[in-house]
Amino acid sequence: xxxxxxxxxxxxxxxxxxxxxxxxxxxxxxxxxxxxxxxxxxxxxxxxxxxxxxxxxxxxxxxxxxxxxxxxxxxxxxxxxxxxxxxxxxxxxxxxxxxxxxxxxxxxxxxxxxxxxxxxxxxxxxxxxxxxxxxxxxxxxxxxxxxxxxxxxxxxxxxxxxxxxxxxxxxxxxxxxxxxxxxxxxxxxxxxxxxxxxxxxxxxxxxxxxxxxxxxxxxxxxxxxxxxxxxxxxxxxxxxxxxxxxxxxxxxxxxxxxxxxxxxxxxxxxxxxxxxxxxxxxxxxxxxxxxxxxxxxxxxxxxxxxxxxxxxxxxxxxxxxxxxxxxxxxxxxxxxxxxxxxxx
Numbered sequence: 220x221x222x223x224x225x226x227x228x229x230x231x232x233x234x235x236x237x238x239x240x241x242x243x244x245x246x247x248x249x250x251x252x253x254x255x256x257x258x259x260x261x262x263x264x265x266x267x268x269x270x271x272x273x274x275x276x277x278x279x280x281x282x283x284x285x286x287x288x289x290x291x292x293x294x295x296x297x298x299x300x301x302x303x304x305x306x307x308x309x310x311x312x313x314x315x316x317x318x319x320x321x322x323x324x325x326x327x328x329x330x331x332x333x334x335x336x337x338x339x340x341x342x343x344x345x346x347x348x349x350x351x352x353x354x355x356x357x358x359x360x361x362x363x364x365x366x367x368x369x370x371x372x373x374x375x376x377x378x379x380x381x382x383x384x385x386x387x388x389x390x391x392x393x394x395x396x397x398x399x400x401x402x403x404x405x406x407x408x409x410x411x412x413x414x415x416x417x418x419x420x421x422x423x424x425x426x427x428x429x430x431x432x433x434x435x436x437x438x439x440x441x442x443x444x445x446x447x448x449x450x451x452x453x454x455x456x457x458x459x460x461x462x463x464x465x466x467x468x469x470x471x472x473x474x475x476x477x478x479x480x481x482x483x484x485x486x487x488x489x490x491x492x493x494x495x496x497x498x499x500x501x502x503x504x505x506x507x508x509x510x511x512x513x514x515x516x517x518x519x520x521x522x523x524x525x526x527x528x529x530x531x532x533x534x535x536x537x538x539x540x541x542x543x544x545x546x547x548x549x550x551x552x553x554x555x556x557x558x559x560x561x562x563x
Contacts, residue, residue, distance in 0.1 A: 272320070403535075436507035442515070
């Protein structure tokens with residue numbers, strides 16, 4: 220599947236890449252490894268650029284664009300390994316005052332996960348808990364699952380399964396947390412020990428969860444594409460036996476397979492952004508997770524022993540890919556949902 224971006228979409232993608240390269244380049248990335256605190260100045264700059272208000276209506280101070288454009292922006296964020304609760308702030312820009320402009324940071328947790336994990340908990344001004352979104356109840360009676368899939372119309376499932384769920388607002392200093400070891404040095408995590416449902420919010424939780432999964436998939440796609448570039452670049456420069464290692468068939472095949480994974484994931488993510496269908500988003504998340512993790516592993520293999528060292532960025536992509544793969548539609552429940560769709 221070949222998606223041709225419009226001129227405006229290409230400009231948006233290129234502008235985002237240029238902004239992130241200028242404000243969050245490799246030096247800033249490496250510095251963030253040592254000091255993972257979020258850069259509030261960068262956050263406000265992202266807000267001023269419309270990163271969080273991208274899909275808010277223009278009359279509400281937003282940019283008025285759609286989900287396909289958001290996917291392009293989040294792909295660039297994934298490519299740059301930009302840390303922080305980006306998905307939460309984008310999805311809740313119209314819910315929590317100050318988030319759209321980058322003046323406030325909001326966290327978003329899935330309350331029916333175990334454990335309930337909260338990223339950058341020490342820097343969030345608010346926390347939103349959601350429960351009962353898409354992907355829950357897969358283990359329930361088979362008839363319910365098949366019914367949900369059959370009832371889906373352009374990503375709007377009908378019936379009890381699709382419209383259940385709740386969202387609750389909490390003040391961070393009233394949430395009891397405990398430190399939780401994070402595999403990604405740029406994403407500090409805390410485990411939420413209680414679920415303070417302080418104030419209910421009227422949100423379409425299933426839709427919010429689907430969009431969170433799709434934007435996370437877009438970040439995985441950006442990471443997968445970036446590791447292809449890193450592997451190919453290293454294979455062209457690194458020499459063994461007097462020739463570039465990229466001239467060896469085994470390395471060529473490895474890089475080619477990485478490109479295939481990334482492009483398959485790109486087609487799935489872009490298609491899901493257009494259709495917004497439940498199963499399309501599930502498939503996109505599954506393929507993007509696989510592409511990000513497997514490409515980072517293969518990129519590390521191309522780098523050889525260098526890839527295992529702390530100064531090589533490839534390990535940062537692998538660790539972030541592992542982390543994202545456990546957020547918003549993990550592999551097991553996504554596979555069950557897709558299987559139910561095939562049966563139905």
